[in-house]
Amino acid sequence: MQTRITLPQSDLPTHWYNALPDLPTPLAPPLDPQTGEALDPQQLEAIFPRGLIEQELSSEPLIPIPEPVQDIYRLWRPTPLIRAARLEKAIGTSCRIYFKDESVSPTGSHKPNTAVPQAYFNKAEGITRLSTETGAGQWGTALSFACRMLDMHCTVYMVRISFEQKPYRQIIIKSYGGEIFPSPSRRTKSGSAVLDQDPECKGSLGLAISEAVEDAATNLGTKYTLGSVLNHVLLHQTIIGLETRQQLQAVGEKPDYLIGCVGGGSNFAGLMLPFLPLKLAGEDITCIAAEPKACPSLTRGAYRYDFGDMARLTPLIKMHTLGHSFMPAPIHAGGLRYHGNAPVLCNLVDAGVVQPRAYFQNECFEAARLFQNTEGFLPAPETSHAIRAAIETAEKARPGSSMVFLYSGHGLLDLASYEAYFQGRLEDYELPQGVIDEALTSCPEWE
Numbered sequence: 001m002q003t004r005i006t007l008p009q010s011d012l013p014t015h016w017y018n019a020l021p022d023l024p025t026p027l028a029p030p031l032d033p034q035t036g037e038a039l040d041p042q043q044l045e046a047i048f049p050r051g052l053i054e055q056e057l058s059s060e061p062l063i064p065i066p067e068p069v070q071d072i073y074r075l076w077r078p079t080p081l082i083r084a085a086r087l088e089k090a091i092g093t094s095c096r097i098y099f100k101d102e103s104v105s106p107t108g109s110h111k112p113n114t115a116v117p118q119a120y121f122n123k124a125e126g127i128t129r130l131s132t133e134t135g136a137g138q139w140g141t142a143l144s145f146a147c148r149m150l151d152m153h154c155t156v157y158m159v160r161i162s163f164e165q166k167p168y169r170q171i172i173i174k175s176y177g178g179e180i181f182p183s184p185s186r187r188t189k190s191g192s193a194v195l196d197q198d199p200e201c202k203g204s205l206g207l208a209i210s211e212a213v214e215d216a217a218t219n220l221g222t223k224y225t226l227g228s229v230l231n232h233v234l235l236h237q238t239i240i241g242l243e244t245r246q247q248l249q250a251v252g253e254k255p256d257y258l259i260g261c262v263g264g265g266s267n268f269a270g271l272m273l274p275f276l277p278l279k280l281a282g283e284d285i286t287c288i289a290a291e292p293k294a295c296p297s298l299t300r301g302a303y304r305y306d307f308g309d310m311a312r313l314t315p316l317i318k319m320h321t322l323g324h325s326f327m328p329a330p331i332h333a334g335g336l337r338y339h340g341n342a343p344v345l346c347n348l349v350d351a352g353v354v355q356p357r358a359y360f361q362n363e364c365f366e367a368a369r370l371f372q373n374t375e376g377f378l379p380a381p382e383t384s385h386a387i388r389a390a391i392e393t394a395e396k397a398r399p400g401s402s403m404v405f406l407y408s409g410h411g412l413l414d415l416a417s418y419e420a421y422f423q424g425r426l427e428d429y430e431l432p433q434g435v436i437d438e439a440l441t442s443c444p445e446w447e
């Protein structure tokens with residue numbers, strides 16, 4: 001049995017797949033919060049380069065990957081697809097479980113897949129510095145790596161709880177030449193406003209986004225980058241699913257299930273979107289998006305227009321949201337603590353194409369531990385949600401089914417959270433409905 005399915009570098013996809021023209025229902029447009037009218041794309045130019053805005057709105061089915069981006073991708077791509085035969089044996093399933101391993105990138109997750117092209121398209125328009133937020137630190141690391149590859153400056157606002165929990169992330173970001181500040185910070189008005197209210201505030205992704213957007217909007221030569229949620233981010237991540245399709249074909253497999261964890265939705269969408277045409281053509285593929293019960297935007301959020309950030313600086317986007325004022329509990333899967341979700345993914349959840357599931361962090365760490373002790377690799381706490389969902393799916397699936405889950409990143413810099421798990425110090429948070437209802441009152445009126 002072949003357990004490690006690799007592709008030659010010459011098979012690296014040359015185009016990303018754009019799902020926008022294939023969506024079963026049209027995507028709700030972003031709105032201008034002042035007027036409630038569809039946003040004029042020009043308004044985005046204060047914070048994004050034209051090249052990326054074009055991709056954000058494109059109706060071209062395939063978008064070429066520039067040669068210099070392919071060149072950097074080849075440092076780690078194509079990534080392997082691995083049959084988790086030992087995990088299958090341990091849980092006694094007759095299902096075939098594969099995982100697409102995005103942990104082999106230089107920074108250990110799928111995030112460089114979009115960090116590199118984002119830096120590239122900014123640089124092409126004369127931008128010299130990129131600002132961004134980071135939750136668990138994976139995105140800030142990926143962007144500082146991409147900026148180093150393309151000789152640009154990088155400023156990262158890191159959610160304070162992660163800044164404190166994950167000191168090694170700061171060191172990597174700095175070692176690539178990036179600068180990093182805990183958020184809320186005193187560098188921005190948005191950060192200062194929150195600190196005046198609550199000097200101990202541990203931050204949230206929504207707030208860190210406000211700080212990074214403000215930095216870009218108020219400094220010439222600086223643009224903002226987002227590591228998830230937006231259409232162009234999902235587009236760049238489709239390289240994952242495009243490779244997976246080739247790899248499955250090489251071993252004569254058709255997937256019955258595609259599974260991934262969801263923070264903002266980019267890794268999961270990157271895996272499943274390239275299979276969307278097959279699914280819409282009638283192939284029986286079940287797509288499962290796994291999120292934490294402590295931040296259950298897809299399973300319990302409202303599907304409506306909301307701001308992407310806490311300070312209400314972004315356009316309104318239609319998504320499953322817990323409300324932009326939502327402050328998630330301090331779970332260890334920092335990358336899954338976002339109040340909203342990618343509009344493309346929400347559109348597919350609403351259309352019934354994608355099924356969301358929510359899990360407690362202890363059951364996810366338990367799944368991660370089983371995975372590590374069978375397959376040998378230590379997953380990121382975010383990734384453990386996909387593993388939990390894969391194991392549960394294998395238990396319930398028709399015998400002999402096949403599935404692919406996305407191994408979004410390794411956990412070698414998340415050891416403090418594993419220690420907390422081993423010591424029984426992890427709490428399982430289930431969000432009371434009152435908290436969701438309260439946070440949703442902050443949503444704007446537009447439905």
Ligand SMILES: *Cc1c(COP(=O)(O)O)cnc(C)c1O
Binds near residue numbers: 109
């Ligand atoms: C950021 C991150 C996630 C969540 O982000 P998505 O945009 O939903 O993919 C998941 N896993 C890892 C390892 C991450 O770094």
